[in-house]
């Protein structure tokens with residue numbers, strides 16, 4: 001869907017936006033010497049009202065997205081319009097303010113609007129870029145399939161661990177138990193692996209098992225010190241099972257990281273929108289009080 005957002009219905013909203021921008025510039029140019037450009041002129045008012053109407057319309061996307069029963073257009077159409085009309089605000093609101101940007105409450109609304117638009121650009125980039133990164137990471141599979149495979153792989157690991165001496169078996173079970181898949185939000189964002197493992201069953205100390213490296217290293221050195229042939233075979237299988245596990249966990253963790261990238265920008269876009277609406281109310285009240 002996101003690839004088509006810009007092209008939606010043969011660039012319908014791009015064309016509409018260009019038309020709107022041309023009309024706004026023409027309106028702005030109708031200012032004359034008797035009435036220099038300003039937010040308070042007739043033209044300024046029209047441009048201010050259009051900007052405010054757009055901001056309300058763009059904010060409505062948050063509601064429209066969640067109203068599956070609505071028949072007013074498709075979410076795709078709304079998002080396409082959102083992107084173009086949102087971007088057009090950069091010019092329309094600047095024309096409204098007649099480029100008079102000072103350090104005051106009016107300008108606060110203006111800067112918040114710019115911040116919302118910039119965060120929107122980043123969101124658009126994410127929606128265009130990350131789905132491709134996601135599908136490259138999955139090479140035809142899906143997160144559910146990888147998770148299922150990890151669970152099955154872990155069952156075999158447990159079986160094979162039963163064929164090893166006690167301390168190795170407990171070490172392996174501890175590696176399974178202390179594998180961290182998702183972690184906190186910031187760990188997901190950084191794709192950080194905080195898996196740990198207990199080296200000794202009777203100790204409480206957990207050491208890092210990032211990327212399953214500790215367990216793989218310990219198993220590699222245990223192979224050469226196997227107690228018997230059966231344990232040597234089990235250790236060799238465990239080594240390849242953990243290598244597969246390492247690979248699968250990397251894919252799963254990267255998927256979670258990409259999904260986090262896809263939503264993290266909304267943590268800026270939405271609160272900034274709320275701040276913009278508040279600053280806009282203040283701006284409008286202030287201009288009417290001091291009118």
Ligand code: HEM
Nearest residue numbers: 039040048049051052093097100102106107109110113287
């Ligand atoms: C119904 C909507 C709006 C009305 C009635 C309105 C009204 C006004 C008026 C009367 C002025 C002139 C103030 C003066 O010169 O002292 C002004 C200036 C301005 N407005 Fe608006 N406005 C509206 C929407 C917006 C929007 C959506 C933005 C941007 C997010 C905005 C940003 C500004 C800025 C930056 C100025 C220039 C302030 C300055 O001269 O320092 N306004 N507006």
Ligand code: HEM
Nearest residue numbers: 055058059061062079083086087116117120121123124273
């Ligand atoms: C002042 C202008 C803007 C306002 C007030 C605004 C507001 C919003 C709101 C309230 C949402 C809904 C978020 C949610 O509930 O999940 C949203 C989503 C979004 N916005 Fe904006 N936005 C603006 C400008 C932009 C711009 C310029 C772009 C891109 C160039 C953009 C891109 C997006 C995208 C891609 C979404 C997500 C749509 C989806 O998840 O389907 N926005 N915006």
